[in-house]
Amino acid sequence: MTAPRKTPDRSRRSARSRRAIFDAALALIGEVGYAATTIEGIAAKAGVGKQTIYRWWPSKAAVLLDAFLDLGDQAAMAAGADDRASAIPDSGDLEADLKLVLRATVDELGDPKYDLPFRALAAEGAVNEDLGVEVVERLLRPQRQLYVERLRAAREAGQLREDSDLEIAVDLLVSPLAQRWLQRTGPVTHEYAEALVEHVLRGLTR
Amino acid sequence: MTAPRKTPDRSRRSARSRRAIFDAALALIGEVGYAATTIEGIAAKAGVGKQTIYRWWPSKAAVLLDAFLDLGDQAAMAAGADDRASAIPDSGDLEADLKLVLRATVDELGDPKYDLPFRALAAEGAVNEDLGVEVVERLLRPQRQLYVERLRAAREAGQLREDSDLEIAVDLLVSPLAQRWLQRTGPVTHEYAEALVEHVLRGLTR
Amino acid sequence: MTAPRKTPDRSRRSARSRRAIFDAALALIGEVGYAATTIEGIAAKAGVGKQTIYRWWPSKAAVLLDAFLDLGDQAAMAAGADDRASAIPDSGDLEADLKLVLRATVDELGDPKYDLPFRALAAEGAVNEDLGVEVVERLLRPQRQLYVERLRAAREAGQLREDSDLEIAVDLLVSPLAQRWLQRTGPVTHEYAEALVEHVLRGLTR
Amino acid sequence: MTAPRKTPDRSRRSARSRRAIFDAALALIGEVGYAATTIEGIAAKAGVGKQTIYRWWPSKAAVLLDAFLDLGDQAAMAAGADDRASAIPDSGDLEADLKLVLRATVDELGDPKYDLPFRALAAEGAVNEDLGVEVVERLLRPQRQLYVERLRAAREAGQLREDSDLEIAVDLLVSPLAQRWLQRTGPVTHEYAEALVEHVLRGLTR
DNA sequence: CGCTAAACGAGACGGTACGTCCGGTCTTTAA
DNA sequence: TTAAAGACCGGACGTACCGTCTCGTTTAGCG
Numbered sequence: 031m032t033a034p035r036k037t038p039d040r041s042r043r044s045a046r047s048r049r050a051i052f053d054a055a056l057a058l059i060g061e062v063g064y065a066a067t068t069i070e071g072i073a074a075k076a077g078v079g080k081q082t083i084y085r086w087w088p089s090k091a092a093v094l095l096d097a098f099l100d101l102g103d104q105a106a107m108a109a110g111a112d113d114r115a116s117a118i119p120d121s122g123d124l125e126a127d128l129k130l131v132l133r134a135t136v137d138e139l140g141d142p143k144y145d146l147p148f149r150a151l152a153a154e155g156a157v158n159e160d161l162g163v164e165v166v167e168r169l170l171r172p173q174r175q176l177y178v179e180r181l182r183a184a185r186e187a188g189q190l191r192e193d194s195d196l197e198i199a200v201d202l203l204v205s206p207l208a209q210r211w212l213q214r215t216g217p218v219t220h221e222y223a224e225a226l227v228e229h230v231l232r233g234l235t236r
Numbered sequence: 237m238t239a240p241r242k243t244p245d246r247s248r249r250s251a252r253s254r255r256a257i258f259d260a261a262l263a264l265i266g267e268v269g270y271a272a273t274t275i276e277g278i279a280a281k282a283g284v285g286k287q288t289i290y291r292w293w294p295s296k297a298a299v300l301l302d303a304f305l306d307l308g309d310q311a312a313m314a315a316g317a318d319d320r321a322s323a324i325p326d327s328g329d330l331e332a333d334l335k336l337v338l339r340a341t342v343d344e345l346g347d348p349k350y351d352l353p354f355r356a357l358a359a360e361g362a363v364n365e366d367l368g369v370e371v372v373e374r375l376l377r378p379q380r381q382l383y384v385e386r387l388r389a390a391r392e393a394g395q396l397r398e399d400s401d402l403e404i405a406v407d408l409l410v411s412p413l414a415q416r417w418l419q420r421t422g423p424v425t426h427e428y429a430e431a432l433v434e435h436v437l438r439g440l441t442r
Numbered sequence: 443m444t445a446p447r448k449t450p451d452r453s454r455r456s457a458r459s460r461r462a463i464f465d466a467a468l469a470l471i472g473e474v475g476y477a478a479t480t481i482e483g484i485a486a487k488a489g490v491g492k493q494t495i496y497r498w499w500p501s502k503a504a505v506l507l508d509a510f511l512d513l514g515d516q517a518a519m520a521a522g523a524d525d526r527a528s529a530i531p532d533s534g535d536l537e538a539d540l541k542l543v544l545r546a547t548v549d550e551l552g553d554p555k556y557d558l559p560f561r562a563l564a565a566e567g568a569v570n571e572d573l574g575v576e577v578v579e580r581l582l583r584p585q586r587q588l589y590v591e592r593l594r595a596a597r598e599a600g601q602l603r604e605d606s607d608l609e610i611a612v613d614l615l616v617s618p619l620a621q622r623w624l625q626r627t628g629p630v631t632h633e634y635a636e637a638l639v640e641h642v643l644r645g646l647t648r
Numbered sequence: 649m650t651a652p653r654k655t656p657d658r659s660r661r662s663a664r665s666r667r668a669i670f671d672a673a674l675a676l677i678g679e680v681g682y683a684a685t686t687i688e689g690i691a692a693k694a695g696v697g698k699q700t701i702y703r704w705w706p707s708k709a710a711v712l713l714d715a716f717l718d719l720g721d722q723a724a725m726a727a728g729a730d731d732r733a734s735a736i737p738d739s740g741d742l743e744a745d746l747k748l749v750l751r752a753t754v755d756e757l758g759d760p761k762y763d764l765p766f767r768a769l770a771a772e773g774a775v776n777e778d779l780g781v782e783v784v785e786r787l788l789r790p791q792r793q794l795y796v797e798r799l800r801a802a803r804e805a806g807q808l809r810e811d812s813d814l815e816i817a818v819d820l821l822v823s824p825l826a827q828r829w830l831q832r833t834g835p836v837t838h839e840y841a842e843a844l845v846e847h848v849l850r851g852l853t854r
Numbered sequence: 855c856g857c858t859a860a861a862c863g864a865g866a867c868g869g870t871a872c873g874t875c876c877g878g879t880c881t882t883t884a885a
Numbered sequence: 886t887t888a889a890a891g892a893c894c895g896g897a898c899g900t901a902c903c904g905t906c907t908c909g910t911t912t913a914g915c916g
Contacts, residue, residue: 233439613824645851
């Protein structure tokens with residue numbers, strides 16, 4: 031005996047509408063910002079009934095999250111990757127590898143295609159716990175995991191202190207950049223990324 | 237013939253209404269969250285006309301920023317301080333001093349009285365550049381400055397590497413905690429704060 | 443080359459669905475009123491796809507008209523009549539015969555099973571000319587015809603003025619009752635029906 | 649201790665909006681019919697917020713009733729009358745007076761300016777009891793009362809049978825015309841009106 | 855009696871309007 | 886003379902149905 035069906039039948043879902051909604055959502059957020067982006071506006075721009083959005087997503091933020099993840103998938107596909115998350119390179123030189131990756135992150139954060147939607151997601155996730163959890167699970171955690179793995183390799187290679195907490199290590203590398211970008215406390219540049227890596231690895235004390 | 241009045245006359249401002257608006261705003265954000273807090277609701281709860289809010293603040297977020305700063309002032313006054321920002325203690329033991337302050341920060345971030353409004357401000361500031369700048373200038377920068385000063389003292393005392401960038405150093409101490417709290421990527425505890433300080437000061441490498 | 447099929451094949455029509463739709467339609471109108479009765483609701487209650495309704499009827503009102511006519515047929519069948527419209531009795535006493543029939547009409551109008559659907563049909567027909575014509579042709583005209591015939595018999599028997607217009611005579615007997623019921627301008631009772639017949643037959647002047 | 653205010657303050661009501669709403673409502677009903685007339689459409693055409701309609705009227709039908717009564721008032725004013733309902737003339741010749749008035753009613757029912765809105769009101773009132781009562785009280789009863797008074801005068805002048813029920817008498821004069829018009833059971837002409845008066849006054853029997 | 859075309863249930867779709875809520879502006883009223 | 890109170894226009898909210906359009910699944914009738 032099965033529970034009565036509540037959720038819509040995913041198999042009948044229109045792929046065309048899904049695409050149009052993602053495109054419209056990201057376009058609108060880029061054009062008018064997140065707050066001024068409305069579900070009504072997305073539906074109109076996508077040429078889709080409002081109900082088609084409400085049927086599949088619980089909120090504007092959820093649409094944006096899916097649209098953003100889809101954007102990442104597309105980029106990864108275009109880059110020829112099999113799946114979204116590509117591992118951090120391991121050349122043996124930890125410092126160089128981290129600088130490479132963080133410089134790429136700086137570029138990404140500076141790309142308006144990512145900046146506005148990501149900002150909106152981060153902001154909404156900060157305030158809306160349910161969404162925040164989803165953002166962490168589906169977007170942030172996979173990224174962090176790549177760092178954890180690279181750092182673990184380094185630790186096993188004897189390049190890191192054995193008592194290093196890898197979670198804290200990742201925080202040290204990632205949070206300052208993220209925070210600077212999100213709160214606009216300072217410029218987000220390649221130089222900052224590199225200096226950051228150096229300070230983290232060497233520590234502050236003499 | 238006088239020039240047409242543009243800005244309201246600050247001297248005629250009703251202190252009683254100001255207080256009532258702050259109280260109502262913070263109460264509502266605590267009760268129903270930021271998104272569900274409306275100017276209409278604040279006005280109603282404060283027993284104030286909507287126009288009285290629109291006359292003095294450009295947006296809901298601006299009200300909240302002032303209300304939050306006022307909240308900080310009140311707390312500082314209650315603690316007997318002359319002004320809002322009290323310096324980080326300098327016992328000579330940098331590590332101990334930083335742990336003390338960060339543990340206090342953990343406590344503050346865990347206090348619902350601060351958590352919700354601060355979260356709302358951070359989120360809104362991430363997305364709304366004008367507000368973001370104000371938040372940084374009036375709220376974050378003064379706090380950061382205290383760290384900069386304590387760290388500079390330590391560097392001058394020869395306890396820090398001479399090539400340390402103090403801004404980056406502050407970032408390393410503050411951002412991981414802030415990020416963890418804001419994005420909910422992990423628990424925000426005294427233990428985390430202490431381990432953070434240790435990792436930052438000693439660095440990751442052997 | 444054959445013309446493209448436009449109309450559905452009546453022979454394959456599901457009698458079971460037809461019944462279920464009529465039952466559901468009348469039930470819903472009784473429960474929630476005509477305006478709140480929706481095609482979607484009828485389909486759901488009848489356990490029928492929406493398309494099955496749209497395939498056979500052009501509008502909610504058309505469904506109701508058929509359902510109501512079907513209801514009348516059922517009642518007539520139950521009463522043992524061969525067809526729907528049974529003639530007005532001719533006992534020789536016109537006044538008595540008319541009182542009898544109008545009292546029966548009063549009872550019918552007071553029966554909620556007929557009241558609500560009939561009201562809805564009359565109202566919709568007043569506003570929607572196409573439906574109005576159908577209602578008159580299929581529902582009202584057959585009824586009126588029975589009166590015309592009874593009155594013609596009376597006129598031929600010398601009981602009515604020879605210059606009487608039978609259409610007007612029917613109007614005089616039927617409209618006041620119908621109007622009172624439809625517009626609720628007064629109570630619809632046996633007494634009213636009898637007084638009405640008396641006034642119509644004798645005229646107002648001395 | 650007074651109950652909390654629920655209803656809006658009538659004194660602050662905008663006369664300009666009221667007018668614009670009535671004009672838009674009647675225009676739309678004339679252009680697209682009652683069913684296709686929406687509150688949204690009325691608001692848009694009147695250049696008014698939807699809330700301004702919902703604030704003052706509970707339903708589309710209620711707007712229409714007020715608009716229609718206002719239309720009647722305007723017509724009466726234009727005709728130089730002090731109030732809406734002008735008495736039926738009393739020339740001493742009852743038959744002539746009634747024919748005059750019913751011919752005028754025929755003209756009115758044929759005027760599209762009145763036809764469509766009145767039809768919509770009658771239909772809605774048939775189905776919606778609350779509105780129906782309002783329509784009767786505010787629109788129909790005042791009109792009927794004029795007939796009652798004229799007929800009473802005739803009865804007192806010895807022109808009518810003393811046992812005539814005036815309510816029934818009014819029904820006999822008014823309902824057949826109204827019914828014919830509303831249900832479209834036949835043409836609504838001056839000739840019909842005159843024949844109707846004659847039949848009513850003289851009765852059907854020899 | 856088995857094939858096949860149709861009618862069927864289900865329900866997603868692009869839309870329209872609903873009635874509510876709130877944003878900002880403007881007007882009235884009472885202190 | 887200044888707010889409170891609140892009406893106003895505008896517009897998005899999330900919901901309910903509209904009427905159309907697939908989907909697979911009966912089901913009926915012909916071959």
